[in-house]
Amino acid sequence: MSPVDFDSDDDKPLRAPNGGSNGHHHPNGNGHVPTQQRALSSMSDDEMPLATQDSSPLPATRTLKRKKPVYAESSSDDSEDDTPLAATPAKVAVAMPGAIQATTVPANGKGKAKSNVSKAAVSDDEYADSDAPKRKRAAKPKAKPPKKKVKQESSDDDDDKPLAAKKPSTSRKRKVKVESDVESDDEPIAKKAAAKKPRKVKSEETEKPPAKVKAEANGSATVKAEANGSPVKGKGKKKEKEKKEDEEQEEVFRWWDADAGDGSVKWQTLEHNGVIFPPPYESLPPNVKMKYNGKELDLPPASEEVAGFYAALIESDHAKDAKFNENFFNDWKTVLKKYPPLDNTKVTNFDLCDFRPMFEYFEAEKAKKKALSAAEKKELKKIKDDMEAKYTTCLLDGRKEKVGNFRVEPPGLFRGRGEHPKKGALKFRVRPEDISLNIGDNAPVPVPNIPGKWKEVIHDNTVTWLATWTENVNGNHKYVFLAAGSSLKGQSDMIKFEKARELKNHVDKIRQNYTQDLKSKVMADRQRATTMYFIDKLALRAGNEKGEDEADTVGCCSLRCEHVTLEAPNFIIFDFLGKDSIRYYNRVPVDAQVFKNIRIFKENKSDNDSLFDRVNTTGLNKHLQSEMKGLTAKVFRTFNASSTFQRLLDENTLENATLQEKLNAYNKANREVAILCNHRRTVPKTHEQSMEKVRDKQRGLKYDRMKLRHVLFKMDKKFRKKAEYQEDESDIDDEWIVSHEEDKMAKEIEKAEKKFAKENEKLTDDGKEAQDDSELKDRIANIKAEFKRLAKERGTGEAELTREKPAEKIEEAIQKLTEKIKASKLQIIDRDEGKEVALGTSKINYLDPRITAAWCKIHDVPVEKLFSKTLIVKFPWAMEVEEDWKF
DNA sequence: GAATATACTTAGAAGGGTCGAT
DNA sequence: ATCGACCCTTCTAAGTATATTC
Known part of the structure; x- marks a missing residue:
């Protein structure tokens, strides 16, 4: 059976329609949400085998996740100046005129420290409105007493206890605060840092063939010469196809024809030029001033820069968001404390701020730029390209490869998606001192394009990143990787699809197994089987735990009771916010046993309790590994998407169709997959x-x-x-x-x-x-x-x-x-049906490109009609498939 | 064994470039 | 040749997965 048609009523794939209102969500038919829900609670569960062990199905109340706020400590008033973190950036400021590091604000500190105490105080009625569709997990603060949970644990048999993690008290993981380790400023950070870092620095003295590679590298550095007819590289692969100045095209390394490496070592030699920092802040012209309480505000560059970040957004939706404004304003005030207006105006009331003069200036500048002649624009672009050229590529094992995000993220306001608690917070300017480089140990260490020294330089050839730093708002790690078209990315992409294809060989057995387990007497197993059922059939994401300072979104394992509604006889309605706070709304018929299980899992729990309180992604993946080597939850998504796509293409493409009809068939299949995966976009305002x-x-x-x-x-x-x-x-x-x-x-x-x-x-x-x-x-x-x-x-x-x-x-x-x-x-239908479905994401990440390549060959469709240039560059390994290749 | 650290994939929004219609 | 719709790229946030640490 195909992965998706478990729905016997009609074998369309279950899809994940969009939220709400616009009707196109229910593939399965007129789905409207039934009025009667939870009728089943009365049904007795004859075979409720779990009873014994689980007699107290005590819901481990999943209190909210949430990690601790990174900087939450200082509850005291305004001593923010003293916050340790602030210190770091400030330091640099001095040294670097213009570069506003000022932005040292500890991402909004204090305050909302929802201490556990306060949580406890939250009254139950916060949960009361169970039928309110919006799952506000409001309750973040609350930590429900572990109550029975403890008991339960003890009564359960070992295998069967609720995962501790979900205990209320344990709540979620938290991210570590961002450390400002710049202390030791000017040391020869390089080697020493590597030493202190336990990381897998094994690379240190690994054997490598430096000499040879080095030579090669030097050779290829002179691409120009090579293009002129004297191939410097010894690779021999380079035939004379240089005809057109495809210099960038240069020989593509046909890694897919080469021997696969061991997998853990990613490179032997690596040379690159580091990252490029954005230009320092330049003050606005003196005649451009924002106003406070009707009066012009004369700001030092540091605080003006931050004001400018906001000013640029005043016409956007962000500025309408209270949380965004609050976070911005708090952080800006912190900057202002350090860099106050020249006349010492106290800025205390957001509503008295008028950023419009700045906004208008930015708009005017934009317009000016746009008005430049084509030649001038070209000239400017060339200057920029030349300046960036050396950062765009690196030498990996002597071969030139494109680098992806070589531009360091500029400072700005954090634009979290959905109800992210930190949205609007100030994201600091990143300095060389924040960045760790990873580079071959024989390669010259690049010099930053702004003053400063790298935080450290390591030589770890078991990873693929060239640079990394920790962002201040959430403490997340940022990396610089190679571009999508690089050999490293291509290899892992191919492996990903091969793994998904391998799942074909195991999926029958796996389904058999979990179908069995749906009736397991062990609660943990039964829950796990149920999650597997959803992940398999609906292509849900795994659903890792999230921290407290993140938007409240869920995936399969982290679903809460409030996210699923039962509708007799056999429908489940999913309604939750998934990745990127995109709503997942789907009403699907399910297996009777699954229906029954969900009813059981929901029993005696409140809305914000975890539905699968004995399952987490780690355990699930461990189990999956036992079913098939390398299998994880996400493989099902890839597998489902690609096999659905292959099937739909096969079904829908008519032999003698016109080109347009073929393209439509392709897009239709693509769209169904996108719906399955719930890939959405906002409908353009101009759509209708x-x-x-x-x-x-x-x-x-x-x-x-x-x-x-x-x-x-x-x-x-x-x-x-x-x-x-x-x-x-x-x-x-x-x-x-x-x-x-x-x-x-x-x-x-x-x-x-x-x-x-x-x-x-x-x-x-x-x-x-x-x-x-x-x-x-x-x-x-x-x-x-x-x-x-x-x-x-x-x-x-x-x-x-x-x-x-x-x-x-x-x-x-x-x-x-x-x-x-x-x-x-055809076009009209296509367009309307697709107005809120994003096709790109599945094309880039989920659909095995060989399906497309083979289909194009069979049906005589130029692949350029379907793949943009970047996709073609991304998938060179797929373009050579035989036309009868199938996923 | 939970919490945390790390590294890599997947995601939609924004903005810019392109291309077709006029 | 101009204009605007839309396609594509860029940007960076937000996931997954697993290793490491406490």
Whole structure:
């Protein structure tokens, strides 16, 4: 059985429609949410085997996750200056004029320390409104007493206890605070750092063939020379195909033809130029000042920069977000404390701030840039490209490879998705002192393009990153990796898909096993089986635990009771926020046992308790490994997406279809996968409007075709009988025709006027006399007469052309229009159905590119129609498949 | 064994570039 | 040649997975 059709009612894949309102979510049919829910609680569970062991299904109340706030400690008032963290950046500031490090603000500190104490205080009614669809996990603060949980644990048999992690008290992981280790400033950080870092620095004295590689590297550094005809590299692969200046194209390393390495060592030699830092902050011109309480505010660069971050956003949705504003303002105030306005104005009230002058200045600058001539823009771009050139590539084992994100993230305001508690917080400027480099130990250590020294330089060839740093807002790690088209990324991508294909060979057994386990007497196993069922059928994400200072989103293992609703006899309604706070709403029929299980799992729990309190992703993956080597939860998503795609393509592509029809079949399959994976985008504001435009255009085509038919009818009655001319233009009515003709006339007149004016201009330029206005009048009169005739023709079923044409020509023209109309119909459907589905994500990450490559070969479709240039560069390894290749 | 650290993949928004219609 | 819709790239946030630490 295919991975998705467990739904016996109709074997469409279960999809994950979009949230809410717009109706296109229910593939399975008119799904509307039933009014009656939880009718089942009364059902007795005959085979509720768990009873004994689980007699107290004590829900480990999953209190909220949430990690501790990174900087939350100082609850005291405003001594933020003293916060240790602040110190670090500040230091640098001195040394670097303009580079505002100032932004030392400890991401909003204090305050909201929802101490556990306060949590305890939260009353239960916070959970009370269970039917409120919005799962506000509001309760973050609360830590429900572990109550029975303890008991339960003891009573359960070992295998069966709730995972400790989910105990309320344990709550979630927290991220470690960002340390400012810059202390030891100026030491020869390089080697020493590596030493102190226990990390896997094994690379230190690994054997490598430096000499040889080195030589090669040097050679390839001179790409130019090479392009000129003297291949420096010894690779031999480089045939003379250099013809076009495909210098960047240079020989692609055909790693997929080479021997696979061991896997853990990622490279032997690595040379690169580090990262590029954004330019230091430049103050605004003196005439641009924001206002506070109506008065101009004279800000030092450090605080002006931060104000500018916000000013740029005042027209965006972010500025409408209270949390965003609050976080920004707190952080900005901290900066202001250190870098106050010159006149010492106290900025205390957000509502008194007027950032508009700054905003307008930015807009004007943007406009200025846009107004530059093409040549000027090109020039600027070239300057930038030249400056960045050396950072764009690196030498990996002597081969030139593209680097991905070599630009260090500039400072700004953190734009968290959804209800992220830190959104709007100030993200500091990153300095060399924050960055660790990873580079071959024989490679020269690059010098930062701004003053400063790297935090450390290590030589770890078991990882692929070139640089890393820790971001201050959430303490997350950032990395610089190679680009998507690099050999390293390509290899792991191919491995990913091969692993997903391997799952084909095990999936039957795995399904058999978990189907068994759905009835297991061991609660933990039963829950695990149920999560596997969802992950397999619905392609849900694994659902790791999240910390307290993150948006409240969930995946399969972290679902809470409030996220699933039962609807008899066998439907489950999922409604939760997943990755990126994208809503997942899906009403699906499920196996009777699954239905029963969910009912059991929900028993005696409150809405914000974990549904699968005995399952976590680590345990789940461990189990999966035992079913198939290398299997993890995410493999199911890849597997489901790619196999669904392959099947749909096979089913939907008709042999003799036109190119457009084939493309549509492809996009349709792509779209179904995107729906399965719940990949969404916000509907462009202009969508409806542009739909109407296209529809109108299509009606125009139909109108033209109708007119041509009428011409034929007038020429010879026999045409009226021809079957292909019987069809009616159903969606153009008389009213529309009238307005269409009027429109058309107006446009033609306007065109005639323009043309006339142009002709006259030309004449006078040539020193001749301009035409008389009467000429224009004549022309317009002609047009009007023409349209008068059209008006008369209305309803007669007959028409004539301004210029006569032979019947065959007209028939040909009709044929062409028919094709155009057909194509446009398809396009319209395609577009409307896809308005909120993002196809790109699945194409980039989930669909085995070999499916596409093979399909293109069989159906004679140029792959460029489906893959952008970057995708083609990303998937070189897939382009050579045999046409009969199947996922 | 939970918490944390690390490294890598997956994700939508924003903004810029391109391309087709006029 | 201009304009605007849309496609693509860029950016960086937000996941997954597993190793390491306490």
